[in-house]
Amino acid sequence: MNAELLQWIQFSVSAIFLVGGVFFVIAGAVGVLRLPDFYTRMHAAGMTDTLGAEMILLGLIVQAGLSQTSLKLTLIAFLLFLTSPTATHAVVGAAHHAKLKPKLGKYRAPVPGEVPPVKIAPKPKLKAKPKARTKKKAK
Amino acid sequence: METSLYYLNVGSAMFLLIGMALLLGRLLSGPTLYDRVLAVNSFGTKTVLFLAVFSLIIGRQDGIDIAILYALMNFIATIAVLKFFRYSSLDISMERGSGSEEKAP
Numbered sequence: 001m002n003a004e005l006l007q008w009i010q011f012s013v014s015a016i017f018l019v020g021g022v023f024f025v026i027a028g029a030v031g032v033l034r035l036p037d038f039y040t041r042m043h044a045a046g047m048t049d050t051l052g053a054e055m056i057l058l059g060l061i062v063q064a065g066l067s068q069t070s071l072k073l074t075l076i077a078f079l080l081f082l083t084s085p086t087a088t089h090a091v092v093g094a095a096h097h098a099k100l101k102p103k104l105g106k107y108r109a110p111v112p113g114e115v116p117p118v119k120i121a122p123k124p125k126l127k128a129k130p131k132a133r134t135k136k137k138a139k
Numbered sequence: 140m141e142t143s144l145y146y147l148n149v150g151s152a153m154f155l156l157i158g159m160a161l162l163l164g165r166l167l168s169g170p171t172l173y174d175r176v177l178a179v180n181s182f183g184t185k186t187v188l189f190l191a192v193f194s195l196i197i198g199r200q201d202g203i204d205i206a207i208l209y210a211l212m213n214f215i216a217t218i219a220v221l222k223f224f225r226y227s228s229l230d231i232s233m234e235r236g237s238g239s240e241e242k243a244p
Contacts, residue, residue: 015147022154025185029161032181038173041165045181056151056188060195063144072203073191076210080184083214087180094221095173 010062017059024052037103038095046088053080145196152192159185176220183213 031044057077064070159182166178187210194202223229 011143011147014144018147018151021188022151025158025188026154026161028181029158029185032165032178033161038171038177041174042177045177049181049184053184053188056155057191059151060191063148063195069195069200069203072200072207076187076191076203076207079207079210080187083210084184087214087217090218090221091173091176091180094176094225095171097225098173100171100173 010065014059014062017055017062021052021055021057021059024048024055028052036107038100039092039102042088042092042095046085049088050081050084053077053084148192148196152189152196155185155189155192159189172224176217176224179220180213180217183209183216187213 025048028045028048031048032041035041035044054077057073057080061070061073061077064073162178162182162185166175166182169175169178187206190202190206190209194200194206219229222231
């Protein structure tokens with residue numbers, strides 16, 4: 001009776017952590033796929049990755065009990081907790097250093113099945129380009 | 140109770156695979172280089188999680204060692220790729236004032 005109760009508690013705690021972690025992982029993936037801009041995508045990916053990974057690993061630790069497996073899972077959780085925000089910071093820093101511009105203004109996510117309005121790009125004027133280049137070089 | 144834990148692990152592994160597939164979409168259609176780096180990094184994190192869940196599903200401990208290795212390699216690979224984008228070379232010291240700073244634009 002007591003062992004059964006303990007097993008049930010183990011299952012329910014593990015299920016809570018695993019379902020929460022999977023929710024955050026899926027939410028981060030959908031955000032990376034659908035958000036308009038690199039910086040917003042980074043915002044979606046960086047935090048949900050850390051939280052989702054920690055929650056899934058916690059659920060697995062609860063399943064594994066006190067053993068070598070749970071020690072290794074704790075090590076993975078610690079490493080991910082250190083390296084995932086650092087990698088996020090490095091990617092954003094590199095993009096900022098490369099002068100990647102964020103999108104400003106209003107944005108509406110495209111609805112699947114809707115035909116996007118076609119923008120016809122104006123023809124580039126051939127005489128205007130060399131002038132701009134020489135100006136940049138002079139600076 | 141054993142079988143329900145098994146089904147729980149299998150379900151979460153399948154959802155992790157779905158998340159990895161969504162990230163592959165961003166990896167293939169990323170407009171900039173940094174979107175692709177972000178997608179690869181996030182994909183690697185999800186691979187670590189999938190390896191950990193999978194090794195509990197099959198009941199062997201070997202997968203968890205591989206997951207530790209994969210977590211470390213993923214971080215190092217991301218930093219190395221970013222350094223290569225920035226300096227176009229990996230043979231540069233990253234200390235400040237070592238004479239290898241790039242020219243101001």
